[in-house]
Amino acid sequence: xxxxxxxxxxxxxxxxxxxxxxxxxxxxxxxxxxxxxxxxxxxxxxxxxxxxxxxxxxxxxxxxxxxxxxxxxxxxxxxxxxxxxxxxxxxxxxxxxxxxxxxxxxxxxxxxxxxxxxxxxxxxxxxxxxxxxxxxxxxxxxxxxxxxxxxxxxxxxxxxxxxxxxxxxxxxxxxxxxxxxxxxxxxxxxxxxxxxxxxxxxxxxxxxxxxxxxxxxxxxxxxxxxxxxxxxxxxxxxxxxxxxxxxxxxxxxxxxxxxxxxxxxxxxxxxxxxxxxxxxxxxxxxxxxxxxxxxxxxxxxxxxxxxxxxxxxxxxxxxxxxxxxxxxxxxxxxxxxxxxxxxxxxxxxxxxxxxxxxxxxxxxxxxxxxxxxxxxxxxxxxxxxxxxxxxxxxxxxxxxxxxxxxxxxxxxxxxxxxxxxxxxxxxxxxxxxxxxxxxxxxxxxxxxxxxxxxxxxxxxxxxxxxxxxxxxxxxxxxxxxxxxxxxxxxxxxxxxxxxxxxxxxxxxxxxxxxxxxxxxxxxxxxxxxxxxxxxxxxxxxxxxxxxxxxxxxxxxxxxxxxxxxxxxxxx
Amino acid sequence: xxxxxxxxxxxxxxxxxxxxxxxxxxxxxxxxxxxxxxxxxxxxxxxxxxxxxxxxxxxxxxxxxxxxxxxxxxxxxxxxxxxxxxxxxxxxxxxxxxxxxxxxxxxxxxxxxxxxxxxxxxxxxxxxxxxxxxxxxxxxxxxxxxxxxxxxxxxxxxxxxxxxxxxxxxxxxxxxxxxxxxxxxxxxxxxxxxxxxxxxxxxxxxxxxxxxxxxxxxxxxxxxxxxxxxxxxxxxxxxxxxxxxxxxxxxxxxxxxxxxxxxxxxxxxxxxxxxxxxxxxxxxxxxxxxxxxxxxxxxxxxxxxxxxxxxxxxxxxxxxxxxxxxxxxxxxxxxxxxxxxxxxxxxxxxxxxxxxxxxxxxxxxxxxxxxxxxxxxxxxxxxxxxxxxxxxxxxxx
Numbered sequence: 028x029x030x031x032x033x034x035x036x037x038x039x040x041x042x043x044x045x046x047x048x049x050x051x052x053x054x055x056x057x058x059x060x061x062x063x064x065x066x067x068x069x070x071x072x073x074x075x076x077x078x079x080x081x082x083x084x085x086x087x088x089x090x091x092x093x094x095x096x097x098x099x100x101x102x103x104x105x106x107x108x109x110x111x112x113x114x115x116x117x118x119x120x121x122x123x124x125x126x127x128x129x130x131x132x133x134x135x136x137x138x139x140x141x142x143x144x145x146x147x148x149x150x151x152x153x154x155x156x157x158x159x160x161x162x163x164x165x166x167x168x169x170x171x172x173x174x175x176x177x178x179x180x181x182x183x184x185x186x187x188x189x190x191x192x193x194x195x196x197x198x199x200x201x202x203x204x205x206x207x208x209x210x211x212x213x214x215x216x217x218x219x220x221x222x223x224x225x226x227x228x229x230x231x232x233x234x235x236x237x238x239x240x241x242x243x244x245x246x247x248x249x250x251x252x253x254x255x256x257x258x259x260x261x262x263x264x265x266x267x268x269x270x271x272x273x274x275x276x277x278x279x280x281x282x283x284x285x286x287x288x289x290x291x292x293x294x295x296x297x298x299x300x301x302x303x304x305x306x307x308x309x310x311x312x313x314x315x316x317x318x319x320x321x322x323x324x325x326x327x328x329x330x331x332x333x334x335x336x337x338x339x340x341x342x343x344x345x346x347x348x349x350x351x352x353x354x355x356x357x358x359x360x361x362x363x364x365x366x367x368x369x370x371x372x373x374x375x376x377x378x379x380x381x382x383x384x385x386x387x388x389x390x391x392x393x394x395x396x397x398x399x400x401x402x403x404x405x406x407x408x409x410x411x412x413x414x415x416x417x418x419x420x421x422x423x424x425x426x427x428x429x430x431x432x433x434x435x436x437x438x439x440x441x442x443x444x445x446x447x448x449x450x451x452x453x454x455x456x457x458x459x460x461x462x463x464x465x466x467x468x469x470x471x472x473x474x475x476x477x478x479x480x481x482x483x484x485x486x487x488x489x490x491x492x493x494x495x496x497x498x499x500x501x502x503x504x505x506x507x508x509x510x511x512x513x514x515x516x517x518x519x520x521x522x523x524x525x526x527x528x529x530x531x532x533x534x535x536x537x538x539x540x541x542x543x544x545x546x547x548x549x550x551x552x553x554x555x556x557x558x559x560x561x562x563x564x565x566x567x568x569x570x571x572x573x574x575x576x577x578x579x580x581x582x583x584x585x586x587x588x589x590x591x592x593x594x595x596x597x598x
Numbered sequence: 599x600x601x602x603x604x605x606x607x608x609x610x611x612x613x614x615x616x617x618x619x620x621x622x623x624x625x626x627x628x629x630x631x632x633x634x635x636x637x638x639x640x641x642x643x644x645x646x647x648x649x650x651x652x653x654x655x656x657x658x659x660x661x662x663x664x665x666x667x668x669x670x671x672x673x674x675x676x677x678x679x680x681x682x683x684x685x686x687x688x689x690x691x692x693x694x695x696x697x698x699x700x701x702x703x704x705x706x707x708x709x710x711x712x713x714x715x716x717x718x719x720x721x722x723x724x725x726x727x728x729x730x731x732x733x734x735x736x737x738x739x740x741x742x743x744x745x746x747x748x749x750x751x752x753x754x755x756x757x758x759x760x761x762x763x764x765x766x767x768x769x770x771x772x773x774x775x776x777x778x779x780x781x782x783x784x785x786x787x788x789x790x791x792x793x794x795x796x797x798x799x800x801x802x803x804x805x806x807x808x809x810x811x812x813x814x815x816x817x818x819x820x821x822x823x824x825x826x827x828x829x830x831x832x833x834x835x836x837x838x839x840x841x842x843x844x845x846x847x848x849x850x851x852x853x854x855x856x857x858x859x860x861x862x863x864x865x866x867x868x869x870x871x872x873x874x875x876x877x878x879x880x881x882x883x884x885x886x887x888x889x890x891x892x893x894x895x896x897x898x899x900x901x902x903x904x905x906x907x908x909x910x911x912x913x914x915x916x917x918x919x920x921x922x923x924x925x926x927x928x929x930x931x932x933x934x935x936x937x938x939x940x941x942x943x944x945x946x947x948x949x950x951x952x953x954x955x956x957x958x959x960x961x962x963x964x965x966x967x968x969x970x971x972x973x974x975x976x977x978x979x980x981x982x983x984x985x986x987x988x989x990x991x992x993x994x995x
Contacts, residue, residue, distance in 0.1 A: 052648075379892065381888060381891075381892070410894045413892045413893075413894060414894065417892065418888075418889070418892055420885045420888075420889065421885075422885055425884060425885040425886065426885035426886050426888075426889050427886055427889075428886040428890070428904055428908075429638070429886075429993045430637070430638045430907045430908060432635075432637075439890065439893050439895070440893035440894060443893055443894045443895045443896070443899060444893075444894050469634075471635050472634040472635050473634065473635065473636065473637065475633075475634075475641075475993060476633065476634030476635075486889075489889070489893070493893075
C-alpha cells in the first residue's frame, strides 16, 4: 500500500510490502503481511490495532529487532535522508550497519521503561554512553549534553537527577528519561511502541504532550504504536489501522475517525465511542429509599514499617487506605476510580478481608437477619460472607487454575460449600455457562483453549455460582481489548438486571466507569476525594484532582482534542 | 491527502469473510479441539516428546530397569558361578557364521574358545581368544537353575552356550573366573534400586517441610530455613562412615547399606525443600489460589487440590535428577569400601576388583564395563531429568 500525500514534507522512511513470518511447528505464522506506509518529517503516523494485530512486530522489524524464529520474509524498509537510501530489511541484525542506525538515526521508546533501562547504571551514564558511542563525544561534552537533554524532557533538577538510578524515578520520570535517551542523537525517526500504556492517565497526558512537542521542535518523523483510539485522536496526523497482520485502513486522522471505510475500523470506533457515554442498557437507578447493602466507615489500612536493625533512618508507616467511607445501595453499581497507588485495589481486598483492615468498620446487610460486622467475623462467618460477596479478578489468565477443566473451575465453589453434586452440579455449571454466553459443551476444556474475553466470562460464571448479592470487580475489563471490553460490560449489566446484583466496580478507566456505574468515588492517595453520580463526576467534577483526572483522558475525536486544554493540578 | 486503500482488502467478499463475529463465543471443532481438552500431563507429554535426547534417555532408563527386573533370566550364569581355571579370561567375540570343511559358510552362532599361553617371563598362564575353537551359543538355552525373584524356578537363560558344560565370557571373567556380564546384570538390580528409598524419603521430607515453610511463611518459615542451613552444613561422607561402623556386624551388607542410605537421606532433603518452598511462595500469591480461597476452600483443599498439582511435574523432574546422584553415591562409596561389600553385587562392588594395577593392566574389562554402566545410567537420568524439567510447565507460553 503506498501513500500519496499532498503535503510536501519529505519522506524519511518508507516501508514497502513488508511481511514478517514466524516459523512454528505447525507451519508458518505471518505476523505482518504486506505492510506499507511512509513516515514524513514532522508528521506522526499512528499504527493502531488490538493485541496480536502485528503492530509491535512491524515496529521491531524496522529496527531489525525480531527474535528467532521470526524473520523478515519480504519487503523493503527504505531509510532516506542524508546520503544514499538504506534498505534496513536487508541488513544483518547483528551487523555494524544496523547498529549505526539504531539509536543514531532511529530512536525508539518502549512501553515499559523499567525493563528497557538498566537498573545497575545511573540514568546519566546510560545516556552518556549513547552519546559517546554514536557521536564520539568526550566524557565532559557528553555529560553537559545529557544534562541539557534531561532539561528538555522536563526532568526537574537535571544536575542532580543525572546521577540517580532508574528505580529512584517514578514511572513518568522513567519514560521521560527514556525519551531523552531516544532523542540523544537527534534521530530522523522516532518509534514509540505503546509509550504511555503503563502510565496513569494524568502522566500519560504529560508524556504525550512532551513527545509531540519534541517531535515538532526537532522535525522528526514519528511512528506511534498504540491500542488506544483516544491517544490516536490526540496526537496523530495520519492513522493506519492494523488487523490480523494487515493494514486494513489508512489515511489522515480526521478521515479515519469520521469517514471510516473498513468494517473493522468502524467496529473499533463504535466500541470506543460506546464507552464515551452511559450505557443504553442502564435503567433508572434503584429507588433512593433503598437500604445500603454494604456500608464502609472510616476504613483504613496502615502498613507498619518492618523493624530493622540495620537501617539508620526511621521508616514511615504507609497508609494504603485512609479513612474511606461509602454506602453501596442494593442494585447499584458504585465505581471506584483512581490512579495506580491510590489504594483502590486494596480497598476491595479490605472489604473481603483478603487483606486485614487496621481501622474502621464494614457492615454487610444480608437479605434477612441482622447486619453483619465483617471485621468481627470468625473463619466460618467469613466463608459465609464470601458466598454473598464475590470477587472478579483483573487477569483472566492468572485467575483460572490452568490444571483444572472449566467444569471443575466453575463447580469448585459449589463443591466446597456442599451446595450441589452429581447431575445437579452438572446442570448448574451448564446453566452458569449459558448465563455468561458460553456454550455449555465447552465445559470439558481447559482454560488455555480460551481467549482472554472468554476466560473472563468463565471467571464471572465462577463468581455467580454461589448466587452472590455483591460483586467486587477489580479492573475486570482492563486486560481486554476495547471491542471485547464493551461486550463484557454489557454482559455484566444484563446479569445485574437479571440477578439483582450490586457492583463495586474498581477501575482506572473513566470511560468504563461512566458506561457502567450509577455513582463514582474518586480515590487519591488512599482517600476518597469526591463521590457522586457518575454523569456529574465525569462531566462536571468539583474537586480539582477529579477535574485534572477527567480532563487528562484522551478523547477519541480528533476534532475535539481534550488533552490540549486540560486542567493541571498544582501541588 | 488520500491514502489509497488496497483494493484487495476492500473487495466485498474479503470484508465479510475476514471479520469474525462480534464476540468470540463460537467454538469450532477444529484442529485445536484435542488441545482444548488436554490436561497438564497430556500437554507435558507433547512437549516432552519433542525432545529427542530426553526420549532416547527415557528408553535407555526403561531398558536398564527391565534388565534389573529380569536379571536372572538375562544373565548367562549365576552371580557366584566360579571357574578358577579361567582367571582373567578376556571377552570372547560372537560370530554368526562358521566356515565349513568344504569352504562354504554355515549359519551357526558361536563364541570363540580360549587357548592358554604361558608367559615365560612372568611364569604365568594367560588366556587368548582362539578363533579356531568354536563354542555354539543360542538364545533361550538351558543352563544353571535359578529362582526368578526368588519365586519361580527355571533353567532357561536368554543367552548362553547351547551345551551347559561349555563356558563363555562375553565380557571377560574376573580373578576367580566369574562371568563379568552376569555380575554386571545382577549389579544393575542393586545399583539402580537401592538408593530409590533414599530418594523417596528425601522427597517426602522435602515436600512436607518446604511446603509448610512456603505456605505459612513467617516464624515457621524462618525456623525451617535455619534448620535447612544447619543440615546442609553437615559433612556426609564422615557421617556415612560413622554410621556404617555403628551398625551391627551381623546384618547382611545390603541391609546395612539400605539403612545407611535411609539415614543419610534424612539429610538430603534440604535442596528439595528449598525449591518447594520457593514454588509455594510464588503460588500462594497467584490469583487462582486467592480465588479458590474465596470460593471457601479449606487449607487442605487449597494445598492438595490447587497448589500441589501445580508443582507435581516439577517434583517429578527434581526426583529424576536426584536418582543419578544416588547412583554415583553408591558407586563411589562401594568403591571406597564403605558402601556395599561383597558378596553383594553392585557396580561399585565390581569396580572394587579394578582397584589394583595388575587388574587394569591385564584385565581392563573389569574397569571398563562397570564404569560404562554407571556413566550410561547417570547420563540418561540427567538428560531425562532435563527433558522433564523443560516440559514440566506446559503453560509458560
